[in-house]
Amino acid sequence: MDRDTMNYIVREQELIHNDLSTYLKRHEQKEMLRLLVAGSVDDGKSTLIGRLLYDSHLIYKDHLEAIQQDSKVFNTTEDEIDLSLLTDGLRAEREQGITIDVAYRYFSTEKKSFILCDAPGHEQYTRNMATGASHCEMALILVDAQNGVKAQTRRHSLIASIMGIRNIVVVVNKMDLVSYRESIFESIRQGYLAFANKLDIDSIHFIPISALTGENVVIPSTKMSWYMGGPLLNYLENVQPVNDRNLMDFRFPVQYVIRPNAFFRGYAGSIASGIIRKGDEVIVLPSRQKTRIKSIETFDGNLEEAFASTPVVLTMENEVDISRGMVLTKPNNVPVVGNVLEAMLVWMDNFPLQIGGEYLLKCNMQCMPVRIKSVRYKYNINELTRISSENLALNDIGRVELVLQRPLIYDSFRRNKAMGAFILIDRNSNATSGGGVILDQVAEKVQEKRYLSEEKSTVTTKQREELFGHKPATVWLTGLSGSGKSTIARLLEPTLLERGVHACVLDGDNLRHGLNSDLGFSPEDRSENIRRVAEIAKLMNDAGLVVIAAFISPYEKDREEASRIIGDRMIEVYVDADIQTCMQRDPKGLYAKFAAGKFKGLTGIDAPYEVPQNSALILSTDKESVEESLGKVLEMVLEMI
CATH class of the missing domain: 2.40.30.10 (Translation factors)
Structure with a gap:
């Protein structure tokens, strides 16, 4: 034990003995951090919490003696003390060596007080993890250094994001089993970041540790000199997570x-x-x-x-x-009152959610009947992609549309966690079937659509195909500015027309001069820009045309939303060129203006571009001629239509 820790413990013990009220008041005034500890099975969550308490000398003597005895009874760590037993309190947990229930542990250091929530790793107990996440400000996502990022790691990260946790610490545990190699740590870091850019989080921090041996948990590691970030406890004591406390909306x-x-x-x-x-x-x-x-x-x-x-x-x-x-x-700041909502839902029932199913929705003190109108999509947990579905099974996560029997008073979850979270209750068993959050601004728009109906054309799709001699389609060209999207689009349009194909180009700059002139270049405005373009492309497809859409469209979620709107008529083409080639071409002078400091937020430089993972075609325009790229697109389009 270091000298500072010893001095702190001595001072605390003296204060407890001499002035208990002052001791309690002092702890009340400390900053509190509510921390979720999650990850896949056997990643070492309970052991990590036990190690934090043990190395900080914050375990009562009788409790320590009890787990030493239990370690011998259950023989989980041979002759060593099994620190996971500090949180695994149920007999079934100790017998099986797994965490089933959510366990909460409180401890305090000189700088900060902590509430640790130990979430189960098994997929069947995901509902317990979601419950714990709803009360926390930060998440520790453990990853086993031997096994890397697993599906359950992704699921827990997604749930933490949905439940409003904006700060994640990825703790790479069991580094002792991979000889404390930096290359293993770096590989896991890159693997996690590859899917984490799809999560709605503000910060990610990575720390390598060994909970079993205590390396880099409380005391800096002597075996990982390559890591300069300091031990886990030091980071937790000094971190300032994004505050989700809403003091604006009464x-x-x-x-x-x-x-x-x-x-x-x-x-x-x-x-x-x-x-x-x-x-x-x-x-x-x-x-x-x-x-x-x-x-x-x-x-x-x-x-x-x-x-x-x-x-x-x-x-x-x-x-x-x-x-x-x-x-x-307050009269000048009121929440939404409506009976149609869209929400992200974690399904917790053994019986699947079905379209048309009826439940009770509880939000704060409000409880009312609700019907499932539609399932927009659910997540493929392995890839964090959206897939079509008409139901949600146990542990599925998806977006749903709900219709309430009477108006609900609510805010979107992003604006106000307390007024935007809810649970669904089975009306027969009274069991909790799912937990969800109300999405941003969507509910108000859906509410207005209650009085609208979709008009069907008397001209069928088949009739249009027979008239034009081809099927409709949307060719969606995405890539950096200067990659060649507009060049290919301008050449593809007349080439198709020469072959009797009715085609039309939708260009980003042209639309921003008219229909989308009210939009800027923030992530939100970029998303709305792509949504509007997708709706136009869908209407043009319905009219029988082939649409060529040339847009940077930097975000994967926006391209996925465009695909959802347009449907299976959409072909995504990634126009790939390295940033140096794009800067040399600079057809619109954007890179030169950026270098001169005239604006910020240039995609590929100081704004992100998320490279497509599942494009139907990739054009390497920095390596092939324009004619070669055009030929590839033309061949694919003609085959489709």
């Missing part, structure tokens, strides 16, 4: 109406988000009645103001109709 779901006598009526609950002050005007949803806050009462006395997560009783200046499930908010 939301107060009413849990109970308190009416002890004729002189008092209060409304109890916890503030989901935002700040409320005495005298503030509030509006009651869904009735939209207005009133003012008369008092903010707590067990410890009345407050002038209260913040998110504080349990309070609110009283009003005048009597209005307020009951359980209603939500109080």
Whole structure:
């Protein structure tokens, strides 16, 4: 044990003995980090937590003696102490050597307090992991150095992202079994990053350790001198995760109406988000009645103001109709009230989710019947790609459309975690069937579409094909600026017309001068640009035309969304050229303007381009002539139509 740790423990013990109230108050004021520990089976999650506690000397003596005895009984680590038994508390867990239930452990250092959530690694207990993730701010994703990134590693990373965790630490464990080789660590790092760019996270940090031997957990490793990042505990003590606490949007779901006598009526609950002050005007949803806050009462006395997560009783200046499930908010900042939503769902039931299935949806204090209108897609966990499906089986993750029997009061999960998360309950067994989050801004758009209907043309697709002599298609050319997309598109159009094919080019710059002139180049505007283009291409395909779309379209998720909109008529062609070739060509002068400092956010330089993984055709325009590239595209299009 180092001198600083010893001094800290001595000081804490003296403070406990002499002034317990000061000791407790000091810990209350420390910064708290809620940490999910997840990963695949046998990656060493429980052992890591045990090692953190053991090496930090934060285990009670009687508890330590108990697990030493259990280590002999269950014989999991021969003559050594089995630190995983600190968190694996169920008898079934100890007998099988696996984690089944979510285990929580609290410990504190001089700088910070921690709540560790040990999530099960087995696929069948994914539902438990999702539950734990919903309460955490950061995730430790363990990877076994011998086995690398597994499907369950990807699943846990995706669930952590869906549940709003924006900070991930990838802990490469069991480095002792691969002789502490840097090449193994670097290979796993690259493998994880290859799929992590599809996750909605803000930061990823990688740390190599051995939980069994303690290398780089609490004390810097002497066997991995090539790693300069310091031990895991030091990182956790100093990291500042993105704060998801919403203090902007006041939301107060009413849990109970308190009416002890004729002189008092209060409304109890916890503030989901935002700040409320005495005298503030509030509006009651869904009735939209207005009133003012008369008092903010707590067990410890009345407050002038209260913040998110504080349990309070609110009283009003005048009597209005307020009951359980209603939500109080500010008049100029109200959540959505609607009965059609789109959500990302983790399915937790042995019985698959089916389109048309009916459940109960619980969101805060609101509980109401809901029907599954559609399954947009589900994830292929191995590749994190979207696949079509009409149901969700146990542990599947997918996007669904829900129709509620009456309006729900909610925010999107990204804006407000407390008001955007829900569970689905089986109406017969009352078991939790799934957990989900409401997606950004989609629900409002879907709500408006309730009164729209799709009109079908009286001219059939077959009639158009017979008239034009070919089938419709969309050739989607994607690649860096200067790769040759527009050149190929301009040559392909007349070449097809010469062969009697009715073709038309959609060019990115042309559309941005008109239809998409309101869009910029932020990731959100780029996504909307591609969505609109895909909708146009679909309409032109419906009219029987072959569409040639030339767009940088840098994000994989946007290209996947375009494919979903257009359907199997779309052919993705990756126009590949290295960045040096593109900079030399620079047909629009973008690279020169960027070098001169005239703008930022140039794709391939300081903005990302996600290389397509499953394109129907790859054109290496830095190695082949324009004629060769054109010939390849032409041959593929003619075969398809």
